Amino acid sequence: MSALIELDRVSKSFSRGGLFSTQRVEAVKEVSFALETNKPEIFTVIGESGSGKSTLARMVLGIHTPNSGKVRLGGRDVETYERRAFMAEVQPIFQNPFEAFNPLKQLDRYLFMTAERFGGASGKSAAEGQADGALRQVGLSLAEIRGRFPHELSGGQLQRVAIARALVAKPRLIVADEPVSMVDASLRMSIVNLFGRLRDELGLSIVYITHDLATAYYISDRLIIMQKGVVVEQGPARAVLSAPTHPYSRQLRDAVLTPDSAGAFRADHPRKAVATPGATS
Ligand SMILES: Nc1ncnc2c1ncn2[C@@H]1O[C@H](COP(=O)(O)OP(=O)(O)OP(=O)(O)O)[C@@H](O)[C@H]1O
Numbered sequence: 566m567s568a569l570i571e572l573d574r575v576s577k578s579f580s581r582g583g584l585f586s587t588q589r590v591e592a593v594k595e596v597s598f599a600l601e602t603n604k605p606e607i608f609t610v611i612g613e614s615g616s617g618k619s620t621l622a623r624m625v626l627g628i629h630t631p632n633s634g635k636v637r638l639g640g641r642d643v644e645t646y647e648r649r650a651f652m653a654e655v656q657p658i659f660q661n662p663f664e665a666f667n668p669l670k671q672l673d674r675y676l677f678m679t680a681e682r683f684g685g686a687s688g689k690s691a692a693e694g695q696a697d698g699a700l701r702q703v704g705l706s707l708a709e710i711r712g713r714f715p716h717e718l719s720g721g722q723l724q725r726v727a728i729a730r731a732l733v734a735k736p737r738l739i740v741a742d743e744p745v746s747m748v749d750a751s752l753r754m755s756i757v758n759l760f761g762r763l764r765d766e767l768g769l770s771i772v773y774i775t776h777d778l779a780t781a782y783y784i785s786d787r788l789i790i791m792q793k794g795v796v797v798e799q800g801p802a803r804a805v806l807s808a809p810t811h812p813y814s815r816q817l818r819d820a821v822l823t824p825d826s827a828g829a830f831r832a833d834h835p836r837k838a839v840a841t842p843g844a845t846s
Pocket residue numbers: 579580581590591592612613614615616617618619620621776
């Protein structure tokens with residue numbers, strides 16, 4: 566069976582600069598990984614700023630086209646998908662929920678539109694039913710959201726609405742690019758816990774892009790660590806983060822850990838032990 570999503574030696578570079586001094590930036594270099602069909606998991610891409618995480622996320626989402634290599638969804642090159650069919654399978658969640666919604670548009674409209682366009686809802690009551698179902702998955706309801714504008718919600722609530730909007734499409738894969746970095750530290754864990762529930766209860770796979778080692782360690786099944794566009798380490802999250810072998814991975818671990826939370830990386834039950842994501846920000 567073909568993989569749910571497969572990246573096959575994908576590279577992406579950009580030109581930077583003016584007419585006389587153009588510079589080529591190699592944002593992602595020959596990255597490969599695959600998420601299996603029918604094996605829901607949280608696959609984390611972690612790395613410092615500028616390591617190529619967002620560029621990689623955008624290639625998975627079909628927003629950027631690789632300069633070389635292929636991204637395949639269900640064995641098929643994503644470039645050959647009609648956009649609507651692709652979005653019904655793969656949904657994004659971005660960093661800043663306030664930028665994800667037009668401030669002048671009521672939030673329920675987004676959910677209804679997504680339900681009709683990507684989630685197969687036909688008619689108002691079907692769209693409302695799907696919107697309510699998705700909102701309930703994230704701890705909200707249509708009654709709470711109906712008629713409300715983005716500024717009437719907190720950042721954490723709004724990010725939940727963004728996740729609900731993704732769920733309305735009934736995707737198989739969610740690509741979440743730094744979804745907790747603009748959310749209050751006290752709410753980050755509840756968002757990543759939500760990802761865990763979506764994996765376990767809905768069978769969703771999530772590509773989780775982050776620079777936050779604690780949430781990555783807490784929730785990931787597998788991860789890759791990126792530096793300067795290259796994967797420097799990869800494998801099961803616990804194994805990689807407990808005993809990093811690459812100097813950059815060690816640096817990353819040491820840089821974000823307090824002495825207390827460092828102990829958690831040696832604990833037998835890391836998911837319970839690391840409960841201090843706020844310590845890393
Ligand atoms: N559209 C673009 N044009 C030019 N350069 C770009 C573009 N997008 C990304 N880059 C460059 O590619 C490199 C990787 O950027 P990218 O945003 O993918 O990294 P990142 O790990 O997501 O960083 P951050 O965590 O800060 O978002 C950086 O050097 C960045 O400046």
